[in-house]
Amino acid sequence: MNGVVNVDTCLGGYMWHARTTETNSARTKASSRPAHLHSRAKARWYPAAALAVDVLGAGLPTALILRVERQPYASAGAVVAALAWTGLRALRRRYAARELGESRGSLPVLHDWLILLGVLAVVRAAADLHHPPLLCLAALLPSPVLTLICTKLTWHHLVAARREAQVVTRVLVLGEPHAADDVAEHLAGRTDHPYVVVGVVAIGDGPVRTGAPVAARLGALMPEAADGDTTPVLAAARRLEADVVLVAAGARMAGERLRRLSWGLHDAGTELALAPGLVECAVKRLETTSAAGMALLRVAPPVRGGVQQVLKSVMDRAGAALGLLVLSPLFLTIGAAVRLTSPGPVFYRQIRIGQGRSPFVMWKFRTMYVDADARKAALSHANEHDGLMFKMRRDPRVTRVGRLLRRTSLDELPQLINVLLGSMSLVGPRPPLPEEVARYGDVELRRLTVRPGMTGLWQISGRSDLSWDETIELDLHYVDNWSFTSDVDVMARTFRAVVDGRGAY
Template identity: 55%
Template sequence: MALPTAAALYAIGTAHPVRQALAITVIWVLVGLAARRYAPWTWDEGAPVGPIVRDWLVLLGALAVVRAVSGLGDAHAEVLAALCPALSATVVCRKVIHRHILAVRRRARSLRRVLVIGEAGAVDAVVGQLAERTDHGYVVVGACVLGEGEVLSGVPVSARLQVGAPTAPDEDAAPVAEAAEAFGADLVFVTTDRHMCGDRLRRLSWALHDRGRRLMVLPGVVEVARRRVRIASAAGLTLLDISPPTRRGLPTLLKSATDRAGSFVLLMALAPLFVLLAFAVRLSSPGPVIYRQDRVGRDGTPFPMWKFRTIVVDADRLKSDLAAANEHDGHMFKLRRDPRVTTVGRFLRRYSLDELPQLVNVLLGHMSLVGPRPPLPEEVARYDQVEMRRLSVKPGLTGLWQVSGRSDLSWHETVSLDLRYVDNWSPAWDMRVMARTVRAVLDGRGAY
C-alpha cells in the first residue's frame, strides 16, 4: 500500500507524499485488523476481490474523517486517484499469496491437524470430503468415534465415546482431550447428530476451550459458499441461515445482458477465424461444416446446439457400435481415441475451437457464457433427482467442468462441480471461470 501510494502522490505533486502514504498505510492496516483480514482462516476462503474493495471504501471514509478532524478539509480528487494503484497492488498481492498457499498445501505443508468426533460413517464422510480437494488447510490425524461402528477410512481411532447420554457430565472431556494431545491436533471437528448436540456438545466445548483447543461444529451442509451463510440466534439457539441461490433480480439480468453483449462482440471479433475453421473442416472430410445436435437446456427445455463438425458424417450411427468401449464412468460417452473423429477434428477439440459456433446459442438465449455442460437428451433420461438439478440454470459455453479437467473427471466430480456452480453462482465467479478458461484451452487437458 505504501509504495504505490507514495509514488502516485509524488507524481501528482502532493505535499509530503511519504508522510501521507505512511498515514494511509497505517489506517489501511487498522481497517484490515478490524475486519480480521489477517486471521489464518481467511485464506480458506480464497482471495475474493469484494472484501478488499469494501475495505478500500472504508479506508476512503476513514481518510475523510481524519482530514475533517485534523482541519485539512476534503481530500482532493488527485489524492483519491492516487489510492487506486494501491488497491490494484493489494488485490494482486493477495492473489499471489493465495496461489502460493495452495501450492504449499498440495505438498501437504502448512496444514492444521484435525481430530474428528462423530459416528463412524460421519467420520469417514468428513475424511473423504477433505481428501477430495487440496484447496483447504486441514488434515485429519485421528478420531474419537461414537459407538462401535467400523471406521473404513483408515484414520486412527483413539477413543470410543458412549452413544447415548454420558453417565457423567464431563465423561467426554478426558478421552477427547487425551486424543487431541496424543495426535497433536490443532483443533477438533465435531459432527452433530442426535447423540452429540445440545448440552453434551456445550460441555465438550468447555473442556476443549479450557485446554486451549479450538472447536469447529460441522452442521452437515456441503457445497455452500460462505457468502450465503449467516449466523443468527434466537432464545439461546444458534441458527445457520442459508440464503437461497441467486435465480432472479439484478444479478441475473446483468448475467443475461453480459451473455448477449459478450457473444455478439466475440462473434464479430472472431469472424475471420470462423471462415478459416469452416474452410479447414470442409477440406478435411466430406460433409457439412456445422454439426447440429439436440441438447437439453434450462428446466429441461431442448434446443439445437451448433459446433464445427469434428467427426465423420455417419458418426451417430457408429456410436452404438462403440458403446462397449466407453471410457467414462457416467452418462457421458467419451473415448480418448475415438475413430469417428477426423484429423482436423482432433485439433479443433484439443483447443476447444469446435465449440465457437455455440456463441450463436448464447446470443439466442439458449445458453450462457458460463454454466454447466449442456447434456444430451439420452443422458438426461438417466438422470436421478440430484443430477436433474444441473438443469436449474442455462448450460454454458464454459464452466467449472471445462476448466477443471473436462473428460478426465469422473461423473461424480462432474456433477459435484456443476451443483457447486448452480447453488453458489455469482457474477464474480463467472469472471473467474472465464479467466481460467483461457489457460484451460491452451493446456488442453481432458479435451478429446
Template identity: 55%
Template sequence: MGLAGAPRPRTTSNRPRSQKFDRLPQGPTVQRERSARPGPKSGPGRYLPLVIGLDLLGLGLPGWLVLRTDGEPGALAGASAAALVWSAVRAARGRYSLRAPGRPAGALTASGDWLLLIGVLAVLWTVADGSIDPSAAVVALIPGLLATTAVSGVRQLPRWGKRRTARRVLVVGEAAGVNRAVRLLGSRSDHGYVVVAAVPVGTAALNCDAPVPGRLAPAPADDDASTVLGAAFAHEADLALVVPGPEITEERLRRLSWGLHDGGLELSVLSHLSEIAAGRVRPASAAGLTLLHIVPPLRRGAQPTLKAAVDRTGAALGLLALAPLLLLVAAAVRLTSRGPVFHRQIRHGQHNRPFTMWKFRTMIADAEQHRTRLATSNEIDGPMFKMRRDPRVTRVGRLLRRSSLDELPQLFNVLRGDMSLVGPRPPLPDEVSRYDERELRRLAVKPGLTGLWQVSGRSDLSWQETVSLDLWYVDNWSVATDMGLMARTLRAVTDGRGAY
C-alpha cells in the same frame, strides 16, 4: 469436570460397566495450555493501509496517465472512480485479509477481481452514460491488474507476517460419520482443514486411514472430554470436528463442548446440510435453540440482471476480439475434412427448454450415425457419452478439443440468451430423458460456456462428481463466483486435462 476445567481421569466408579470398553485405547489425559496450542493467525495485518493504498495508486495513477494521454475527457474523475471501485471489489472478495489455506493467490485471484471490475464498470458506464471510450478504459485498467498481481506476490513473503496455516482437525463421531467426513475432507484441497486423527464412538472399525488414538464409549461418560483432549494433544490438533449422530446426543455434545473449551481446544459441529456455500448460511438463536437460516439461491434481483449484462457484453466483445481466430479455425476445419464447418446440435437449456448449440465440427460428418455402434465403449458412467480415443474425431478436431477452441461458436448462443458464459454443461435430449429429480435440478439455470465441470477435470470426472459440481453451482452461484471461474478457465484450457 472440576471447577478449574481440568478433565477428571477415569476411575472405577465412573468407568462404563462393559469389559469391552475397559480395553479400548485412551489418549493421555493431559490438559493442553491455550498458549501452547498452535492455531491460525487472524487479522488483516499492520500492512493493510499500505496494501489498500498500493491498489488505489496502482490502478488509479496509471489509468489517469493512459486516459490523459489518449485525450479522454474526465480522465481524473474516471480513474479515481475506477480505483475506488477496484478497492471495493477487492475488499468485498476478502483480498485484504490474510490468505486462507486452499485459496489461490497472486495472478489467479487478481485476474478474477479484474474481470469483475470490468463488469461493474461496464454497468456503471451504461447507467451514467459516460463519455470515456470503453476500449480506452480497458487499456487504462491493465496496469492496475499488473500492479495488484505484483503486490499479491509480495504479500506472500515472510515480512508481511505469517500466513494462515491449515487447521489440524481431530474428527469425533460414530464410525460411518467419521469415515464420510475424513473421505470428503481428504478428497479436495480447496479448504483449510487437514485431518490428523479420529476418535470414533464405539468399537466399529474405521474404513479411513486416520489414526485412532482413542475411542468414546457408546453411552456418555465423564471422561469424554479428557479422551478427546488427550488425542488432540498427541496429534497436535487445534480443532475438534464433531459429527452428530444417535450416540452423540444434545446433552452429551453440550458437556463435551464445555470440557474441550475449558481445555483450550476449539470445537466445530458438522452440519448435515451439504453443498451450501458459507455465505448463504445465517446463524441465529431463538428460545435457546441454534438456528441456521439458509438464504435461497439467486434467481431474481440485481445479480441475475448483472450476470445477463456481463454475458451479452462479454460474448459480443469476445466475438469481435476473436474474429480472426474464428476464421482461421473455420478454414482449418473446412480444408482438412469433408463436411460443414459448424456442428449444430439440440441441447436442453434453462427450465429444460431445447435450443440449437453451435460448435466447430471436430468429428467426421456422419459421426452421429456411428454412436450406437460405439455405445459399449463409453468410458463415463451415467447418461453422458465420452471416449478418450473416439475414432470419429478428426486430427484437427482432436487439437480443437484439447485447446477447447471448438467451443468458441457458443458465444453466439450466449449472445442470443440461450446460454451463459458460466454455468453447467448443456446436456443432450437423450441424456435428459434419463435424468432423475436430482439431476434435473442442473437445468434450473442457463448452461454455460465454462463452469465448475470444465475447470475441475472435465471428462476425467465421474458422472456423480459432475452432477455434484453442477448442483453446487446452481444453488450457490454469484457474479463474483462467475468471475473467478472465468479466471480459472484460462488455466484449465492451458492444462488441457480431461479434454477429449
C-alpha cells in the same frame, strides 16, 4: 492454521481439485507423522510480503505518475494511497494468518480496490484537490494487480507445502461412525484446505471405515458424570496432538451433551468445531444467528431472480452479440479450414437438454467426420469417462483440424448463437445429451434448474479429466451458489484454462 475450522472449507468452498493417489498419500502421511516432524504454521514471509507488495504497489505508481504529470502533492498522495490501501485490507483482515494464502480468487481483491476508490474519492473532495480523475485511476490501477499476483504466488506456495503434508491443522473427528466416516472422507478427498484427520472418536459400537485410527469410543447415551465425554476426548486429542475437535452432525451428540463437551474442551484450551453435514454450500449463503438462546445456522436460498439475474441476462446477450461481431473474421477462417480438410458441413448441430429439461439445438464447429454419431456405439467399450458422458482421448472420429479446435476450445464459439437466442448462458453447467438425461437421478436433474453455459466450473477445474462425481459436484455447487460476481470470476479464469488446454480432447 489454528483456531475455529473455516466454514467455507467444511462446507465445500469455491475451488475444487481432482482426487489423486499422490494427494491422498500425502494426507495419510500427515495423519500418521508426529506433529514435531512437520511444520504446522505458515511461512513467516507471508504477511511481510503481502504488506510490502501492498505498500509499494499503491505508493510507487502514485508517486511516479503524479510526478511525471507534474501534479502537486505527489509524495503526500503516495503516502495516503499506500496507507489507505494497507489500512483497508488490514481492516478486512487480509493480513490475518488464517486468511493469507487460503484463496487465489480475484473478487476479494476487486472488492477491496473498489472500496479504496470510494474512500480516496471522498478524501479528494474533502481536501478540495483537483487531480484529474482518470489520472488518479491510472495511478491506483497497479495496486490490485500486484496484490493479486502476490496472492496467487502465496496460494501456490501454500498448496505445494500442503501436498508435502506441511502447514496442516490436525483434526480429531467425533461422531457416530457413519457421520465421522463421511466427514473424514470428504476432508481427505480434497487438497484446498489445511485439515488432516489424525483420529476418530466414535460414538457407539458401529464400524469405522476411514483409515484414521479410532482413538476412543463414547457410549451411545449421555454419561451421568459431567466429564464423562470430555475426559476420553481430551486424552485422545492430547495423544494425537490434535488442534481441533470436529463434531460430525448426529443425534447422539447434540443438545445438553454437546454443551457439556464444549465446556470441557474450552476449559482445557481445545478448539471445538461443528460440521452440520452440508456440502457444496458456499460460505456467503450462511448466516449465524440465535433464537431463545439457541445458536442457529441460517442457509440462504439460491439466487433465482432479482437484479443479479437481470445483470446476467444483459451480460449474456450483450457479450454474445459483441463476440459474434468481433469474432466474425475468425469464424470465416475456421469455417474454411473445416470445409477444406474434410467433407461435410461447417457447423455441427446437436440436440441438447437445457433449463427445465427443455431440448434445444446446440451449435458447434464440426470437429468429427460426418459418420461420427453412427460410429459411437462401436466405440462404447473405449469410453474413458467413469460416468454417463462419452469421452475418449484419441477418438478416431475427430478430424485433424478438429483436434486443434478442441484443444483450443474454438469449436465452442458458435454457441454464442445459443447464448444470443437465450437457450444457453455464457457461464453455467454443460448441456447434456438426451440419452444422458434419461439416466439421471434426482441429484443429477438439479443441474438442469439453470441455463447451461459455454464455460463453467468444470472447464476451469480440469474439463474431461474430471470424474463423473466431481463434474456433478461442480455443477451442483454452481447451481446452488451462483452469483453474478462468481460468473465474472469464472469467465476471467476461463482464459487461462483454455490456454492451458488441460482436459480438452
